Amino acid sequence: MKLSNLMIDEIIKNALIEDMPHGDVSSDFLFNGEERSKAHMVTKENGIAAGLFVAERVFFLIDEETVFTPLVKEGETVQKGTVMAEISGRTISLLKAERVALNFLQRMCGIAAKTKRMAELASKCGAVIADTRKTTPNLRILEKYAVTVGGGVNHRFSLSDAVMLKDNHIKAAGSIAKAVAKIRKNIPHTMKIEVETENLDQVGEAVRAGTDIIMLDNMEKDEIERAITIIDKRAVVEVSGNITEENIGKKLVPGVDVMSSGDLTHSVKAMDISMRFV
Amino acid sequence: MKLSNLMIDEIIKNALIEDMPHGDVSSDFLFNGEERSKAHMVTKENGIAAGLFVAERVFFLIDEETVFTPLVKEGETVQKGTVMAEISGRTISLLKAERVALNFLQRMCGIAAKTKRMAELASKCGAVIADTRKTTPNLRILEKYAVTVGGGVNHRFSLSDAVMLKDNHIKAAGSIAKAVAKIRKNIPHTMKIEVETENLDQVGEAVRAGTDIIMLDNMEKDEIERAITIIDKRAVVEVSGNITEENIGKKLVPGVDVMSSGDLTHSVKAMDISMRFV
Amino acid sequence: MKLSNLMIDEIIKNALIEDMPHGDVSSDFLFNGEERSKAHMVTKENGIAAGLFVAERVFFLIDEETVFTPLVKEGETVQKGTVMAEISGRTISLLKAERVALNFLQRMCGIAAKTKRMAELASKCGAVIADTRKTTPNLRILEKYAVTVGGGVNHRFSLSDAVMLKDNHIKAAGSIAKAVAKIRKNIPHTMKIEVETENLDQVGEAVRAGTDIIMLDNMEKDEIERAITIIDKRAVVEVSGNITEENIGKKLVPGVDVMSSGDLTHSVKAMDISMRFV
Amino acid sequence: MKLSNLMIDEIIKNALIEDMPHGDVSSDFLFNGEERSKAHMVTKENGIAAGLFVAERVFFLIDEETVFTPLVKEGETVQKGTVMAEISGRTISLLKAERVALNFLQRMCGIAAKTKRMAELASKCGAVIADTRKTTPNLRILEKYAVTVGGGVNHRFSLSDAVMLKDNHIKAAGSIAKAVAKIRKNIPHTMKIEVETENLDQVGEAVRAGTDIIMLDNMEKDEIERAITIIDKRAVVEVSGNITEENIGKKLVPGVDVMSSGDLTHSVKAMDISMRFV
Amino acid sequence: MKLSNLMIDEIIKNALIEDMPHGDVSSDFLFNGEERSKAHMVTKENGIAAGLFVAERVFFLIDEETVFTPLVKEGETVQKGTVMAEISGRTISLLKAERVALNFLQRMCGIAAKTKRMAELASKCGAVIADTRKTTPNLRILEKYAVTVGGGVNHRFSLSDAVMLKDNHIKAAGSIAKAVAKIRKNIPHTMKIEVETENLDQVGEAVRAGTDIIMLDNMEKDEIERAITIIDKRAVVEVSGNITEENIGKKLVPGVDVMSSGDLTHSVKAMDISMRFV
């Protein structure tokens, strides 16, 4: 997923207006717009670079003449003290963009780093790590992008682009078989169907219904193993349910294709980055 | 701070459209809009309730006929397993609103709980805990609200509503004295001036300049103590700089008025809450 | 696909403002808002009802007190002279909403009727008729809905929700095999891959690459037959390329799953409907 | 009517976001943004060029560096196989803009061609062909522009810019005389009044009321002739009511000034145009 | 012109957000939302009531439960001390809406009163007073409405709805005759043409060109008289150019149809109105 300006400009403009509804009283009354400065974006801890083009766009949308030079690449591992970007332009413009640029960048780097760590853990059993819809409201596009930078894969983007049948759907339709049959009759032929299962009986039903993806929700390791045997490569196997860095180790089972974790995006530690005039 | 619908509806509508740009393929093709369900929002860990009216509004904006009954109050401590709200209405409407409502609620509860823990720590030295501008882009109003629910206080909302002079401002103006003098001449008489200081010399200059608030940035405990002596109640004393739950204990000094922490909002663990049909 | 007000209100409001940027000079200067009228929406030719809730919403957004009573159901076949809906309320409000309501309704009914005719033709060989992305800009959601009302199925909604590799994609990647392999590695596991093929060699390659859906673009009947033999149920078979009511008959081949036609939405004859005060 | 970017950019941006709410999964995962391509927009049938600057703007709004070179002029007659424009730039950008650009262009060319055919027919009796408010919601400005490209003239743009009194208005006011008198007293002196008439008595009344424009609605040829005699050049004569390419021949009467047809915009066959990489 | 909520809600919402980007720190921290108050909108000088429904809508958009009871009618003459409206509801809601409601109301009443005074002056020579496009940006619809409440008439609403040819247009086209001829050939038959003239030669040319309306710009009384003789009822006569309450008396000439004045809207004294809790 690559993000064009068309897709991020409104988000950034709103964030700038949120942070400056009627001017920057500190800078506007201290500087006259003629002063020039150069600044560094410096990491204060180790991490992964993600979202530098978003930070760059923040500076551009405040002042088209600001020059933002990224010094690391998206996805690159950075050590504490790394200068991620050099920025030069009007003092007043750098000061106005600083906080918003960092707010985006710190969050995206934080997500990429967490994803990288979990992707490495998941890969031990041959699985990939995927995100969920548990993203920050109105920032999903940036967060899902950051997940890919960290080596994760994206799950469905929204309720509109893939079917996932959960217990409530199934209950209302009567059974997995009925729900899948009804949905398959109606949905676009370009869409897949995923079913969330809570026990091995449901896994069996889902396989027989011809489900494309079977999610094993909150199952223990041995249950996952048996589910994989039941599925027998007839569907993609996704493990989910409170998957975190701390407990992912307990669910690593060969045969799992995807491990999905809301934690990647809903409980992120922002990477510590600051902007220093040089 | 109380949030009127006028201030939150656009945020919520955008989030719903983000999660459903062209319908919910699972629910829309399985249900016909006639089915009715009742659901519980249940906590899966201990925490603090914050943002229930936002969750309620999410359901309302999907379907005005959905009935959302909060069962806990804003700011109330909740134990694992608590039913925070009961929701009844069209099955299809509950399913469409669920994830977005939870995404807001889980984040706001997470912020309130973290704030409460840090407010209790800060109160040991008589200080209050305050937030910063390190909030999630475009959600500042919700996050600053959640901070107050957790017992914290809000710092300035944006670059527009209070002056904070940092090292870069001071460098460009020549000195703290010159910067403060220039600013005071121009800004509204309704505004206060805060100066960020990095050492005791700067603290002295700031006091002499008649600064309203003096921020002690990244100082150690003994330096904070000496700064308080220098300030001698002539300005509000704010301690800041990487204040987290882990290290706040090292900076608790009587005489500090405010401890401000970006961590309250930029590195939050979402509270685990789920919606279950009953 | 069911359309909530959240998804259509902006479209309708914009259309009303487009048609009335600064008032209705005819009605505003003739009536005082007290006069009341009752009106019928009457068909002037045979067709299929689609979009009545959109028309209803137009009247509501002009005046919440207008009562709109649909007298036919979505998808119902209507004869010339049928009263599709009865509307009563302020004379001034009925007159302001009339044209916009009809502009939506006439187009949606037109699409549904055309879809129904083509769906019946496609069903002769066991295929379903599907729409494309060749929809009217900014009305896709309404047009794809109308297609389903007419008995058609939706193809992918946008560039974001399914992969379709066309000749240009394939050329740039080197081959169908390479393109499919590269895409499969990156895309969400919830997504399918469709490949557009122009000859039987490409069909063979697409099958071997494990493509989910194979589109036979602009092929003649005998070529389609041979392609179906090659595919041998290992992929969904979609026939496309200038499929119209006039020529669909030439492409009806048992074994085709889907026939997709831009004509359903880009070249529509609006159904003739008028609003008459009664 | 000439369209500035200010007036079309929002329409185009919305259409691009509609077609790509969260990226182009086909192109984004296959290309890295470095690849370059050149493409031709080629007509697949005869027609009239209209809207090339809209297509150009679509490409620009996706990627400012794309070069779009129109090879035909607005209003020019084009033969099947004509290269209407050459486009060069990033492969990924061309692919993202293609469908939306064509959706606009095909519709606008279709309207221009239809208008041209009907304008030529209308001119046989010395009349011009005019559009109506029966346009596609939210595309009126583009459709009315395309009508002028095809040699038609625009009728009023909206309910705000000219008065048209229909049967319902007249009924409520008591008579044509009363309605016209009341309206004339209130409306800006810059506005004209048109009255829709259904029979020769009404035509007489409208003339006596001093109406600027008299519309003869759904009248047969001989009735139109008698109306023209009655009006005797004291008002503009407009013939309307289900005027299509098929039946316009039956209403060609010398003395008619304007023939208005909703068909020009509500029932358009899109011109077949495709984009081919070269 | 009557204003529906559809046309004013965005203006009002933006104004409320402008006045309260992140809450009302005075009321939000003092009241809890349970307190109830009753208030009066009281005039502090004589004037004309205009815009009460706008004020009412401001209160509604803050809090749907606030009850706003207008006690005077639109256009009614009010004396100092008149209670224009009674408002009751949540204390916190009344306080939040007060200033924005008054800002709209005071301006609209001010315009209506000024218009009424000038309309009476203009009527002495049988003319009506009309507004111009010299309105406050983004409030034109409200200001033109207030002009009608005061007994004035509206001139064209925008550049889109009537032709006015000024000296620059004429210069570029070569002559009034050429300009009018070229325009008449192209514009909708529903539109009128106005020509601005600066001397009697131009008046003569404009008449011969068949202009619908002739504006006499900045002419003295005797020049206006001669122009009226030249025009001889073959066009509407409009007098314009710095028409104010002070100098309108110098331009009152029988035969003038319309006197247009930018002063009505660009240089308004707001009527003094306050809201008092009772």
Added chain:
Amino acid sequence: MKLSNLMIDEIIKNALIEDMPHGDVSSDFLFNGEERSKAHMVTKENGIAAGLFVAERVFFLIDEETVFTPLVKEGETVQKGTVMAEISGRTISLLKAERVALNFLQRMCGIAAKTKRMAELASKCGAVIADTRKTTPNLRILEKYAVTVGGGVNHRFSLSDAVMLKDNHIKAAGSIAKAVAKIRKNIPHTMKIEVETENLDQVGEAVRAGTDIIMLDNMEKDEIERAITIIDKRAVVEVSGNITEENIGKKLVPGVDVMSSGDLTHSVKAMDISMRFV
């Protein structure tokens, strides 16, 4: 306060669309876009320049190639007949931008000039003149900027950025002391508290409550003098209540810090400026 394009572009775009919802029928049908012109913005009375960059931006947003050269500086005193700016570019673009540019500029210059006159009067007693929230809805940022250009200072921008307790607030809280105490406990430490007082008893209470700013509302000169004695430099002294150019002289008392006047922005005479082709 300096205004970035980010903060004014939406205001300007909306104003341009308001003035031209569907093209400029005069210019669009008379010119083809090739013609070029040069124009002068000329003052027709003495005044103060304010808002030239806004006018410049209006021309830019219509046509990026228009060259706008300001010939006077913000805040400069200009005599009648001064050329404030020279503009050159497409004839059609100059004509489309003219009115909107002037509508902004004339209002901003009018505010600056009025402010300058009142600032000079206020300075006689050592006070500064400040604006209020009585600004034109949705133009507050431009009007408050113009006040600073004229030498005034800004009061609080909105309900969000400073506390002002009026009689109603005080009544509900029981007393000034209680209201101030309650507010102080809750508001950000970066905010000041202002109390509006109507008599000397309230002034005394406000001082004792530790209020930062005390507003003397509608007091006569002798009352103001006694209030200043009571306050004794323990709070900022603000005089307010119907302060106009006419009556400010009656309230000039040494010791007053700020005189605030709604008249600066709610009752402005636009400066007379016109654009002439040269």
